[in-house]
Amino acid sequence: MGTLDLSRRRWLKGGPGADRLTQSLPWAVDRAxxxxxxxxxxxxxxxxxxxxxxxxxGGFPAVDFTLGECTFCGDCVRACSEPLFNPTTETPWRQHAVLKNTCLAHRGVHCRSCEDGCGPAAIRFRPRLGGVSVPELNREVCNGCGGCVAACPVGAIEIVKERSKHE
Structure with a gap:
């Protein structure tokens, strides 16, 4: 089976470009x-x-954070009979949440759903004088679990892969 060019395939299907590949599984090796x-x-x-x-x-597995968060249990890794995963003692992935401007709080609506859904407490709300508190992300604390994505009622959060220094 040859390498599947997901970014080109996705572009041809009218979807997001190369920066928006499907979300890989935790500890998964390089997508190719x-x-x-x-x-x-x-x-x-x-x-x-x-x-x-x-x-x-193409029928490949991917994580869908709109369905919930990854608890990093490692069951997907243990269930796989192929050598497709790095050791679970390593960091599962290098990614973090991005809070978009479509966030209800940025539009003046009181909402703290993402903070409630964030297990590692990477999202905090900073009070604003005369306005609604808005979320702030601490990337050092964010583990990319996706709990905030499922919690957001307007889909204003996405998980993005962190770029390595070589990219």
Whole structure:
């Protein structure tokens, strides 16, 4: 099976560009290696207790944070019979939340759903004189679990991959 160019495929389908690849599983190897080695058996989907792993482009597994957060339990890794994952003793991924301007608080509506959904407490609300408190993200604390994504009633949060120094 050849390498699947997800960014080009997604662009041709009218979706987001290369920066918006489907969300990889925690501890997954490079996307190209993952695509080459994954049999698309679905064992990781069945193993996920949070039920956030779905079939994405080409039937490959991907995390869908609109369904909930990743608890980093490692069940998806243990269920896979292929060598597609880094050791679970390593950092599961390098990504973080991004709060968009469509956030209700930025529009003057009291909402703290993302803060409530953030297990590591990376999102805090700073009071503003004469206005609604707005969320602030501490990237040092954010683990990219996606709990805030599922909690946001207007979809104003996305999880993005952090760029390495070599990119």
């Amino acid at each position: 290696l993952f695509s080459d080695g994954c049999s698309r058996c679905g064992d990781c989907l069945k193993a996920c207790p949070e039920h956030i792993i779905t079939h994405a482009d």
